[in-house]
Amino acid sequence: MHTLDTLTREAADLAAGRVLPALDADEAEVGRILQICNACRYCEGFCAVFPAMTRRLSFDKADVHYLANLCHNCGACLHACQYAPPHEFAVNVPQAMAKVRAHTYSDFAWPAGFGRLYRNNGVTVALAVAGALALFLVLALALKGTLFHTPLAGNFYAIFPHNLLVSMFAPVFLFAALALGIGVTRFWRQAAPGRASSAAIAETTHDVLRLTYLDGGHGKGCNNADDAFTLARRRFHHLTFYGFMLCFAATSVATLYHYVFGWEAPYAFTSLPVLLGTVGGIGLLIGPAGLFWLNLKRHPEHGDAAQKPMDRGFIALLFFTSLTGLALLAARDTGAMGLLLAIHLGVVMGLFLTMPYGKFAHGFYRSAALLKWAIEKRRPNPIGVGGDA
Amino acid sequence: MEHAHANSVDVLVIGGGNAALCAALVAREAGASVLLLEAAPREWRGGNSSHTRNLRCMHDAPQDVLTERYPEEEFWQDLLKVTGGMTNEKLARLAIRESSRCRDWMRKHGVNFQPSLSGTLHLSRTNAFFMGGGKALVNAYYRSAEALGVRIRYESPVDRIELEDGAFRAAWVGNERIAARACVLAAGGFESNREWLREAWGQNENGEWPADNFAIRGTRFNRGVLLKAMIEAGADSIGDPSQSHCVAIDARAPEYDGGICTRIDCVSLGIVVNKHAERFYDEGEDFWPKRYAIWGRLVAQQPGQIGFSIIDAKANGRFMPPVFPGAQANTLEELARQLGIDEAAFVRTVREYNAACRVGTFDHTIQDDCHTEGLSPAKTHWALPIDTPPFRGYALKPGITFTYLGLKVNEQAAVHFSGQPSPNLFVAGEMMAGNVLGKGYTAGVGMTIGTTFGRIAGAHAAAAARQGATHAHA
Numbered sequence: 001m002h003t004l005d006t007l008t009r010e011a012a013d014l015a016a017g018r019v020l021p022a023l024d025a026d027e028a029e030v031g032r033i034l035q036i037c038n039a040c041r042y043c044e045g046f047c048a049v050f051p052a053m054t055r056r057l058s059f060d061k062a063d064v065h066y067l068a069n070l071c072h073n074c075g076a077c078l079h080a081c082q083y084a085p086p087h088e089f090a091v092n093v094p095q096a097m098a099k100v101r102a103h104t105y106s107d108f109a110w111p112a113g114f115g116r117l118y119r120n121n122g123v124t125v126a127l128a129v130a131g132a133l134a135l136f137l138v139l140a141l142a143l144k145g146t147l148f149h150t151p152l153a154g155n156f157y158a159i160f161p162h163n164l165l166v167s168m169f170a171p172v173f174l175f176a177a178l179a180l181g182i183g184v185t186r187f188w189r190q191a192a193p194g195r196a197s198s199a200a201i202a203e204t205t206h207d208v209l210r211l212t213y214l215d216g217g218h219g220k221g222c223n224n225a226d227d228a229f230t231l232a233r234r235r236f237h238h239l240t241f242y243g244f245m246l247c248f249a250a251t252s253v254a255t256l257y258h259y260v261f262g263w264e265a266p267y268a269f270t271s272l273p274v275l276l277g278t279v280g281g282i283g284l285l286i287g288p289a290g291l292f293w294l295n296l297k298r299h300p301e302h303g304d305a306a307q308k309p310m311d312r313g314f315i316a317l318l319f320f321t322s323l324t325g326l327a328l329l330a331a332r333d334t335g336a337m338g339l340l341l342a343i344h345l346g347v348v349m350g351l352f353l354t355m356p357y358g359k360f361a362h363g364f365y366r367s368a369a370l371l372k373w374a375i376e377k378r379r380p381n382p383i384g385v386g387g388d389a
Numbered sequence: 390m391e392h393a394h395a396n397s398v399d400v401l402v403i404g405g406g407n408a409a410l411c412a413a414l415v416a417r418e419a420g421a422s423v424l425l426l427e428a429a430p431r432e433w434r435g436g437n438s439s440h441t442r443n444l445r446c447m448h449d450a451p452q453d454v455l456t457e458r459y460p461e462e463e464f465w466q467d468l469l470k471v472t473g474g475m476t477n478e479k480l481a482r483l484a485i486r487e488s489s490r491c492r493d494w495m496r497k498h499g500v501n502f503q504p505s506l507s508g509t510l511h512l513s514r515t516n517a518f519f520m521g522g523g524k525a526l527v528n529a530y531y532r533s534a535e536a537l538g539v540r541i542r543y544e545s546p547v548d549r550i551e552l553e554d555g556a557f558r559a560a561w562v563g564n565e566r567i568a569a570r571a572c573v574l575a576a577g578g579f580e581s582n583r584e585w586l587r588e589a590w591g592q593n594e595n596g597e598w599p600a601d602n603f604a605i606r607g608t609r610f611n612r613g614v615l616l617k618a619m620i621e622a623g624a625d626s627i628g629d630p631s632q633s634h635c636v637a638i639d640a641r642a643p644e645y646d647g648g649i650c651t652r653i654d655c656v657s658l659g660i661v662v663n664k665h666a667e668r669f670y671d672e673g674e675d676f677w678p679k680r681y682a683i684w685g686r687l688v689a690q691q692p693g694q695i696g697f698s699i700i701d702a703k704a705n706g707r708f709m710p711p712v713f714p715g716a717q718a719n720t721l722e723e724l725a726r727q728l729g730i731d732e733a734a735f736v737r738t739v740r741e742y743n744a745a746c747r748v749g750t751f752d753h754t755i756q757d758d759c760h761t762e763g764l765s766p767a768k769t770h771w772a773l774p775i776d777t778p779p780f781r782g783y784a785l786k787p788g789i790t791f792t793y794l795g796l797k798v799n800e801q802a803a804v805h806f807s808g809q810p811s812p813n814l815f816v817a818g819e820m821m822a823g824n825v826l827g828k829g830y831t832a833g834v835g836m837t838i839g840t841t842f843g844r845i846a847g848a849h850a851a852a853a854a855r856q857g858a859t860h861a862h863a
Contacts, residue, residue: 035710035712035713035714036650036712038710039649039650039651039652039709039710039711039712040522040648040649040650040712041506041507041508042442042506042519042521042522042523042525042649043521043522044503044506044507045501045503045518045520045521046520046521051507054507054508057705057706057710076521076525077521079521079524079525079528080521080522080524080525080528081524082439082440082522082523082524082646082648082649083648083650086432086433087646088643089643217501217503217520218501218503218520220501227528227532228532381507382706383706
């Protein structure tokens with residue numbers, strides 16, 4: 001029984017001093033809407049949110065945060081909804097969920113005070129990038145006395161010594177990983193999903209890597225500008241995600257080369273790190289460009305308009321990371337290498353600095369929610385509604 | 390320009406729901422130029438189709454989302470049973486057979502099917518569900534129609550039809566005359582026409598006008614203007630003008646468009662009392678999906694057209710969650726106070742019922758042996774005492790889904806005047822469903838009728854337009 005589950009959880013929370021606070025306005029709106037959805041259920045085929053909803057009769061804070069992060073904001077349920085505005089029930093699931101997701105990110109953020117960086121994320125990103133850019137440009141000037149130099153055959157370390165870069169990026173990256181890790185762990189604890197079987201983990205991995213829930217449940221994709229389905233968002237997201245992962249792989253391989261094999265950069269255009277970075281970089285150019293274009297054309301009732309700066313800021317960061325990286329690669333044998341390197345490092349630093357407090361977080365919270373769903377769906381449904389005679 | 394265009398249209402479709410869209414799509418596929426007039430603005434388009442969720446389908450073997458088999462004869466017997474014989478076998482069998490072969494065409498126009506929803510397992514054999522429900526279907530059809538070049542005008546309610554010897558000449562939207570070579574009427578029933586409902590239900594012995602207390606579960610645009618105009622113009626009608634599909638829904642439902650979610654599914658798990666705190670019907674007569682449709686009428690016959698479904702904590706989680714939270718109390722007296730009914734009478738009714746319960750082995754999935762003895766009216770199944778707080782109560786009122794009155798048709802969906810089919814005027818959907826479904830209802834059959842006769846009407850209208858054009862040029 002769900003009620004028993006709830007009681008048990010509440011008792012455990014009480015004992016552990018973790019009493020869930022009352023729902024705030026955005027969370028209560030999700031609760032209100034899901035009460036209507038649970039009495040209708042027409043959207044069950046679109047994604048995991050609605051089947052997860054039918055396992056509950058009421059929605060506490062943990063449920064609301066879990067379901068909000070399970071929602072991929074595909075828009076299908078809004079266009080299909082007989083209770084969507086202008087209906088007086090004013091049901092807009094993707095919008096209500098998006099608003100709560102912003103709370104999830106900031107409520108669970110570590111350190112706690114940094115959560116507010118999500119609220120003005122556009123400004124956060126702009127400041128971080130501007131600051132990081134200035135830092136590297138000034139640093140280049142301080143180290144070399146000029147931004148232009150005689151060609152250095154792609155030797156970045158002639159501008160910024162390797163150890164200096166490691167000492168700057170490693171702490172920022174580790175901090176980002178730690179901050180996100182702590183945030184998602186807190187979210188996971190509140191969701192209290194129980195143990196994950198290997199089948200559940202495998203399914204989650206599949207759903208994350210394939211973006212299963214952007215296929216609309218029928219394989220035609222999600223909604224963007226209107227009630228027509230499109231696979232564009234899924235494909236551009238794949239280009240972005242896999243482009244990013246290839247760039248990450250390029251850096252990882254280069255790190256191995258450096259520390260394990262003692263092979264120092266620059267690497268040849270045909271070397272593994274450069275090939276990975278080039279292919280990934282191209283994906284990370286086309287993907288974000290496509291996502292930005294889709295974001296501009298997005299139906300105004302999808303998602304939370306207040307989060308557009310965060311979405312676009314992150315998309316722009318990814319795009320410029322790739323653009324500056326590819327430009328650097330193309331011009332690494334010229335006298336502009338130092339300037340391009342400083343710009344690229346500035347953008348990458350901006351990306352790393354804002355990672356734990358921006359759109360990047362969505363991947364981690366959503367993956368956690370998908371894992372909870374994969375665990376939960378393997379258990380018998382606690383609600384045995386009638387009418388199935 | 391708009392008018393010049395409109396005047397040269399082959400097929401005019403009046404209405405904007407499932408049947409109208411099927412007609413428009415088929416007529417366009419047959420090469421006709423098509424103009425569709427929807428009375429509602431775009432955001433309310435689709436009529437009652439937006440509230441539907443599935444199509445009842447004949448099939449002789451398991452098919453994608455449909456399990457087992459549902460042969461023609463079984464479908465026909467089901468229809469015969471629910472209508473009590475108020476059906477036309479030829480037309481009914483036509484719709485049944487068509488339901489077995491229309492889904493590929495529906496898919497082609499963007500409709501996605503899915504297996505039955507949770508809580509609707511009883512329909513997994515007979516009904517193909519639309520992914521996302523009827524509004525998703527309506528959206529898909531509009532997209533396909535626009536892509537094929539069907540012209541669509543919203544906020545264009547047609548007041549009357551200009552006829553000449555039983556042939557369609559033009560439709561009038563206010564002062565605008567829209568001529569066409571052929572026409573399909575698919576503008577729904579009259580359930581949202583308050584005055585007409587009032588007249589149909591009349592006044593009861595208490596001097597009340599019961600229909601004043603009804604909610605309309607569907608669109609506010611089914612005002613029956615065209616239906617009335619056609620009948621007045623001499624079109625043959627069919628179906629009982631005083632009848633409508635009427636279910637018990639949450640009394641807090643909105644006046645229009647409450648749709649599926651306002652239903653209350655806990656009737657068979659408890660008792661239902663009227664405003665005098667008296668029971669009035671066997672709540673456990675049969676499975677709820679087979680009984681929900683009689684409760685609208687039962688509640689409509691009670692004083693104030695109101696009832697209260699009462700359950701205790703044992704029922705929690707056993708029924709589809711209602712859209713609004715019910716009144717909840719730890720004592721029967723408090724519950725009665727919250728519901729605004731007489732406390733003493735309510736407690737007495739519950740005590741009498743509790744004392745009459747003969748509890749065997751409760752099982753909501755079969756017609757179990759829990760029943761009452763010596764109580765009138767009896768509760769014949771699932772009778773458990775109401776004794777475990779918290780107690781819950783949901784106020785019920787009648788909700789009208791659709792009306793049965795329509796225009797008489799033949800197998801070509803032609804409108805008839807004094808028994809003679811019109812050469813170029815056809816009708817589909819709720820405006821003629823009464824030919825097949827004279828009374829009663831079974832899930833998904835409205836969409837079966839709408840899809841079948843929409844497609845038939847569209848095809849014959851396109852053919853009539855072609856013929857009309859040939860004659861005109863001859």
